[in-house]
Amino acid sequence: MTLRTGSDEATHAFQLPRLIRLTPNLYAASFMLMKMIPARYILRQAMANGLLEPATVILETTSGTFGLALAMQGVHLDRRVVLVSDPVIDERLYRRLTDLGAQVERVPAEAGTIVGGFQVARLNRLNELRAAYPSTFCPEQYSNPDNPRSYAVVAELLLECLGQVDCVVGPVGSGGSMCGTVGNLRSVLPDCQAIGVDTHGSVLFGHADAHRELRGMGMSVLPANLDHRIFDSVHWCAPVAAYQATRQLHRRHALFAGPSGGAAYLAARWWAAANPNALTVVMLPDEGYRYQDTVYDDAWLRAAGYLDSPLPAEPVAVTDPRFPQGAWTSYDWQRRSYAEVLGGHQLLSGVG
Template sequence: MQITPSILEKVGDTPLVSIAMSEYENINLFTKIEAYNPTGSVKDRAASYILRKLLESGEIDQETTIIESTSGNFGVALSAYCKYYGLPFIAVVDPFITRINEMLIRANGARVVKVNNPDARGGYLLTRVQQVKDLMQEIKNSYWVNQYENPLNARAYYQSLGKELCFQIEEIDYIFLGVSSGGTITGVSQKIKENFPNAQVIAVDVEGSVIFGNESRKRFIPGIGSSMKPKILKNALIDDFIITDEVATVKACHELLEKHNFFVGGSSGSVYAAVQQYFADRKLSQPVNVVTIFADRGERYFDTIYNKGWLDNIFKIMRETAISA
């Protein structure tokens, strides 16, 4: 009998599941269910790998305070793995953090520092980064994970998610990956291209995110998109990108639950909507294997994507913005 010493050692080896795309000819769609990771998202891979490598290399020690600006899954994952490794953790968040994520981060004993003043662009990104820098000044032995620039973030996905995919499937023709910090797509694309040089890597982003050159606009669904261009993306091997909107994301989440029994988070809806959008008018003469990642589970979105009152409100805001634009 093989016993695992801690639940947090069970990162990865997530199932690859097929989704029937009966309305589309010649598409075999497969998705990695990342909610099977110990803290419930793809971010377990980055958090566990980065901390382990930093401890092994001596770049951090048991006394180092880990700091990161994050309102989402990365904060939840870091809080759990920092606790596991006995490292103090400070999550710098803003008022947009969901109630559930804040509770999860606090439940793992992390300190939460919430910035309240918007930056010159009206968002909180720059204020959060300044807060991180102030904390680094204050706490002598501290380390800023900085997922948008840290090469270990991409390396984590090369070593785990990318490798697993290469073992789990015989051929990949297309892979669709949501982008936020860029860690997943950078690491996975590098690994996939080594094994399947002809695979087409399609990045998925949402309207209002600046990653692929669009204008910054208020976004409502966390986990996908960014209001700055992640530096680690320069090493990503991306063939094409597709921009979905948040209405399509919400509809896709609900369709995945109704038709396919997947209860997933926002970015999973975005990538599913992107696959539908991409192949809507492409005729395929032979079957192709299309792979994607469902990065987390629906429970974290009970207050948002799966809450009728919240949906009515954001759809109203979107309609008003569209009329005044």
């Protein structure tokens, strides 16, 4: 198979977002598949450096859209892709991955009881597979600096199209999209604010590791690519708030986003309204097709109790980031390191 590059390759069109004006001072950066940006960049850097030969197997741990981006890239690069995922990976996503030719290994359900949960179990299995194949390349989205580096193209687009950007709001997982986009923006706009959106049960900003229903945000381990000094503030959203905000985004603006984007929209809409003279951009990482039977189904929401309480009008500000307060919490992070914020507290999650 011949490698296709540039605009004749289908995945090229998945990279940059559409910029959509939601209110006079709030724009959405709406992606079809945001994870295509680091996937394409990392794999092409690997090829340029001789790390991705024709017989090399692409290995990665993922339970979401980064795996989809790698599988799509595997088609265009003619490389075998093996993904290690959770037992609860979305079935629609699983079918799409396997139809693209990717091999998907699911760690056993009992792995969720170990320290670090499925993410640690996946990393352990990934290391076993790396030893089993003669030639592998692991993109390592959590630690590869090419992940945040790849988002320079998003910062360039925002500067070219909008000029002044005063605040960027987005969900946080590996740290690549927010740290990369805002880090590059600040080379031109040093005062640009960054609001990271996480979920309860994620260790990224100090919570104890626990079960997380929300997909596309939060982690059970601290990724090396997460630079806490990027963030001015952090918001945590429970599923009830994220799901209702996702539906509100759809009904008000016809934007069909996943719940991580809905959670980011909730925080961004509030910040933009409180700062009418500042231009805010909210990152919407993917579309809502995987959630049609859940978030976009009123019967499912009602049965799960997610329509029993109204969407909060504003977050509850806390002085200790370890403890959530209700469905929507915020904390003034002030561009400090993890140790600077949490060094004086006993870490509930056991991470350093």
